[in-house]
Amino acid sequence: MKIGIIGTGAIGGTIAKKMAAAGHNVKVTNSGDTDKLKALAGELGVVAATIKDVIEDVDVIILSVPTVAIPTLPKDLLANVPENVIVVDTSNYYPFRDADIEEIKNRKVESVWVSEQLGRPVIKAFNNLLAETLANGGKEPGAKDRIAMAVAGDDLKAKKIIEGLINDAGFDAVDSGNLSESWRHQPGTPAYCTELTAEELKQALSNAVKEEAPLLRDKAIADLSSLPSYPSHQDIVEYNRGLFQKNPKSV
Numbered sequence: 001m002k003i004g005i006i007g008t009g010a011i012g013g014t015i016a017k018k019m020a021a022a023g024h025n026v027k028v029t030n031s032g033d034t035d036k037l038k039a040l041a042g043e044l045g046v047v048a049a050t051i052k053d054v055i056e057d058v059d060v061i062i063l064s065v066p067t068v069a070i071p072t073l074p075k076d077l078l079a080n081v082p083e084n085v086i087v088v089d090t091s092n093y094y095p096f097r098d099a100d101i102e103e104i105k106n107r108k109v110e111s112v113w114v115s116e117q118l119g120r121p122v123i124k125a126f127n128n129l130l131a132e133t134l135a136n137g138g139k140e141p142g143a144k145d146r147i148a149m150a151v152a153g154d155d156l157k158a159k160k161i162i163e164g165l166i167n168d169a170g171f172d173a174v175d176s177g178n179l180s181e182s183w184r185h186q187p188g189t190p191a192y193c194t195e196l197t198a199e200e201l202k203q204a205l206s207n208a209v210k211e212e213a214p215l216l217r218d219k220a221i222a223d224l225s226s227l228p229s230y231p232s233h234q235d236i237v238e239y240n241r242g243l244f245q246k247n248p249k250s251v
């Protein structure tokens with residue numbers, strides 16, 4: 001497939017590398033200097049593009065920037081992108097990083113807000129695993145304990161296509177419902193960054209409690225940042241699993 005990725009950070013850059021390795025045709029952009037972008041794209045095995053070009057002649061656009069950056073994207077960025085092009089949102093809202101976004105703070109589902117900012121439907125995916133998991137936790141289809149990723153959206157056909165890309169990245173995909181249900185894998189839920197198998201993830205999505213999620217999200221940031229040294233990846237995953245009484249891996 002032809003894939004354009006906006007954002008080349010921990011998530012966007014890793015997705016780019018994995019999609020190129022799986023044989024997809026990938027171009028990327030970020031907010032930085034063109035020469036640095038070209039060098040990074042070379043390392044990732046993809047093509048550097050401008051923000052204008054990255055969305056041209058592609059099947060899928062993956063938006064992988066901090067939530068706060070979304071309204072700073074060029075106005076009408078996607079206005080001329082054909083309807084059948086799938087737009088994927090990987091974002092997670094963190095007030096300490098993304099400042100106050102009143103609608104999200106008032107419980108608007110994060111990717112519903114993103115969809116409104118962009119003025120078109122989005123699929124939420126690649127948001128409920130840590131970048132380290134995405135980079136190094138993939139396995140072959142059918143492998144024991146293969147980690148699963150949640151995919152939400154209102155277009156079943158688009159979700160199936162994104163599920164294929166998730167499989168190419170080394171993960172099982174679990175359909176988490178319509179975009180309005182995607183709060184079930186936002187920060188502060190049992191599905192979030194806990195490295196579950198598909199069956200466990202289905203259970204975790206069902207166990208999520210909407211009102212608790214922002215409180216647990218903020219507690220996790222406070223707890224993890226109060227540690228004397230930065231926790232290891234495995235410690236973060238274990239912490240996240242322990243945050244919920246009903247996490248399938250903690251019961």
Ligand SMILES: NC(=O)c1ccc[n+]([C@@H]2O[C@H](COP(=O)([O-])OP(=O)(O)OC[C@H]3O[C@@H](n4cnc5c(N)ncnc54)[C@H](OP(=O)(O)O)[C@@H]3O)[C@@H](O)[C@H]2O)c1
Pocket residue numbers: 006007008009010011012013029030031032033064065066067069072073090091092093126127128129130131132
């Ligand atoms: N890190 C994780 O473990 C993780 C896991 C799941 C989901 N997520 C979510 O996925 C999103 C990306 O996360 P990340 O960790 O990859 O972030 P990151 O490492 O900070 O990278 C963000 C990328 O967005 C680019 N960017 C920012 N504003 C832009 C703009 N206006 N136009 C074009 N590019 C822009 C940055 O460009 P420059 O490179 O030029 O600065 C950078 O490449 C966030 O919403 C995050 O919450 C993160």
